[in-house]
Amino acid sequence: MAETPKLIDSKGKRLDGRKANELRPLTIEAGTLKRADGSAYLEWGNNKVMAAVYGPRECHPRHMAHPARALVRVTYNMASFSVGDRKRPGPDRRSTEISKVTSEAFASVVFLEQFPRSSIDVFVEILQADAGTRVAALTAVAVALADAGIPMKSLLAGVAFGKIGGTVVLDLGKDEDNYGEADVPLAIIPRTEEIVLLQMDGDLTAKEFQKGMKMAIAAAKEIYEVQKDALKRRYAVSVEALEAEEGAEEELKEETVEEEA
Amino acid sequence: MSSPKRAVVVPGDVLDGEGLKPGVGTFSEGGQIYASLLGIKRERDGYVDVVPVGGRYIPREGDLVIGKVIDLGPSHWLVDLNGPHPSPLRVNEVPWKVDFGDTARYLDVEDAVLVKIISLDETKRVIITMKDRSTRKLTQGRIVEISHARVPRVIGNQGSMISLIEDFTDTRMFVGQNGRIWIDGEIDDVVHAVTAIEMIESDAHVHGLTDAVRDFLETTYGKAE
Numbered sequence: 174m175a176e177t178p179k180l181i182d183s184k185g186k187r188l189d190g191r192k193a194n195e196l197r198p199l200t201i202e203a204g205t206l207k208r209a210d211g212s213a214y215l216e217w218g219n220n221k222v223m224a225a226v227y228g229p230r231e232c233h234p235r236h237m238a239h240p241a242r243a244l245v246r247v248t249y250n251m252a253s254f255s256v257g258d259r260k261r262p263g264p265d266r267r268s269t270e271i272s273k274v275t276s277e278a279f280a281s282v283v284f285l286e287q288f289p290r291s292s293i294d295v296f297v298e299i300l301q302a303d304a305g306t307r308v309a310a311l312t313a314v315a316v317a318l319a320d321a322g323i324p325m326k327s328l329l330a331g332v333a334f335g336k337i338g339g340t341v342v343l344d345l346g347k348d349e350d351n352y353g354e355a356d357v358p359l360a361i362i363p364r365t366e367e368i369v370l371l372q373m374d375g376d377l378t379a380k381e382f383q384k385g386m387k388m389a390i391a392a393a394k395e396i397y398e399v400q401k402d403a404l405k406r407r408y409a410v411s412v413e414a415l416e417a418e419e420g421a422e423e424e425l426k427e428e429t430v431e432e433e434a
Numbered sequence: 435m436s437s438p439k440r441a442v443v444v445p446g447d448v449l450d451g452e453g454l455k456p457g458v459g460t461f462s463e464g465g466q467i468y469a470s471l472l473g474i475k476r477e478r479d480g481y482v483d484v485v486p487v488g489g490r491y492i493p494r495e496g497d498l499v500i501g502k503v504i505d506l507g508p509s510h511w512l513v514d515l516n517g518p519h520p521s522p523l524r525v526n527e528v529p530w531k532v533d534f535g536d537t538a539r540y541l542d543v544e545d546a547v548l549v550k551i552i553s554l555d556e557t558k559r560v561i562i563t564m565k566d567r568s569t570r571k572l573t574q575g576r577i578v579e580i581s582h583a584r585v586p587r588v589i590g591n592q593g594s595m596i597s598l599i600e601d602f603t604d605t606r607m608f609v610g611q612n613g614r615i616w617i618d619g620e621i622d623d624v625v626h627a628v629t630a631i632e633m634i635e636s637d638a639h640v641h642g643l644t645d646a647v648r649d650f651l652e653t654t655y656g657k658a659e
Binding site: 204210211228229230231240241282284287288289290291319320321322323324325326327328362363364400401404405408409 | 445446447461463471473487488489490492518557
């Protein structure tokens with residue numbers, strides 16, 4: 174194995190010059206795919222993620238459908254070219270797990286009972302990976318679901334914290350993840366600070382964990398603002414147009430009937 | 435009607451609805467009203483609503499929609515409404531006397547129908563009818579699909595937009611709440627009407643959409659009307 178790089182310098186700066194509680198630059202764009210009911214494209218550091226939502230639609234295979242609730246089915250997939258050494262395409266142990274945990278995270282915020290017998294199918298494609306793809310995927314899915322008009326309690330924000338060179342830091346990069354001591358991906362409901370996903374790789378003391386949690390929750394709120402901004406930007410035009418056509422909706426019912434008279 | 439305070443809200447946003455009740459697209463928790471949808475906030479009749487700006491069409495009671503017959507049974511047709519599930523149209527909900535097993539004589543797969551949603555039960559099963567005076571089988575013309583959220587804009591204020599297009603192109607149109615639009619007329623006119631609808635859907639003209647559409651129609655048809 175190559176020599177472990179010095180992950181954090183004497184001034185507390187990280188490999189890419191970030192401070193311990195600093196996120197990588199995050200940009201999100203909503204509604205990037207025309208054919209999907211909702212979609213989002215996200216760049217987070219060197220991660221590039223595309224998410225598409227289809228549904229609510231009929232659940233196939235039929236026997237999986239729940240008579241009183243919708244199903245959220247997330248499919249996480251890494252493109253073969255997303256990592257340094259070509260990834261063998263297709264589902265594997267890791268992507269099956271990520272699909273499962275993100276599905277479950279979203280099942281706790283989506284109003285499933287509004288769509289009995291239906292499924293809400295989400296597809297996440299990792300185009301370029303640079304550590305923290307599961308939280309990047311989750312963050313993108315939240316935006317795509319909202320874009321698809323799916324009713325939810327709140328958006329979800331994904332963040333990770335970890336430990337590198339003995340310091341608790343936020344949002345690990347590739348090398349930090351590879352050579353660091355711990356990685357904790359989280360999904361948080363920013364409004365209530367509820368946690369809907371928590372995994373941990375490596376070891377942390379209770380104190381370190383608490384410290385990381387605090388950073389993660391603060392970061393989740395930051396991410397939430399980026400998500401909100403992406404959605405509002407997408408529809409700012411529509412609102413202006415709607416205002417210009419004030420009253421159209423009220424007349425809608427009468428008009429459709431009149432049309433046939 | 436209350437003040438049209440319009441703002442884009444995202445799921446989880448707090449809706450400041452002093453003294454208002456939570457309406458569609460909202461939920462309340464701990465005495466506070468929140469948005470459950472991405473959409474535009476609207477206050478009306480003592481309720482705060484969130485009007486969705488995208489996503490799939492979700493059937494609502496009383497909607498007039500354009501459906502496509504996708505399957506037949508001995509005493510019902512299955513109609514795709516562009517929503518989450520196809521909905522059965524039963525023989526006792528059509529204006530004809532249909533013998534058991536004789537459904538194909540009246541409506542066949544691929545036929546388009548204008549139907550009304552009578553009700554939704556607690557499991558969101560949709561009951562549709564053709565016994566309403568405005569419903570019928572669509573035997574000619576063309577159907578185009580747009581997002582259901584754009585339907586009010588295609589219709590326009592008091593039907594201004596739709597009648598503008600109809601007058602210029604000399605076509606008959608019907609806009610279903612599910613985003614399907616039926617257009618009937620001469621082929622060239624229909625093509626122009628579709629172009630006009632595409633203009634509305636693309637959202638390219640924020641201000642003066644009606645003017646933009648009129649300009650387009652005037653350049654194609656001259657200022658005759």
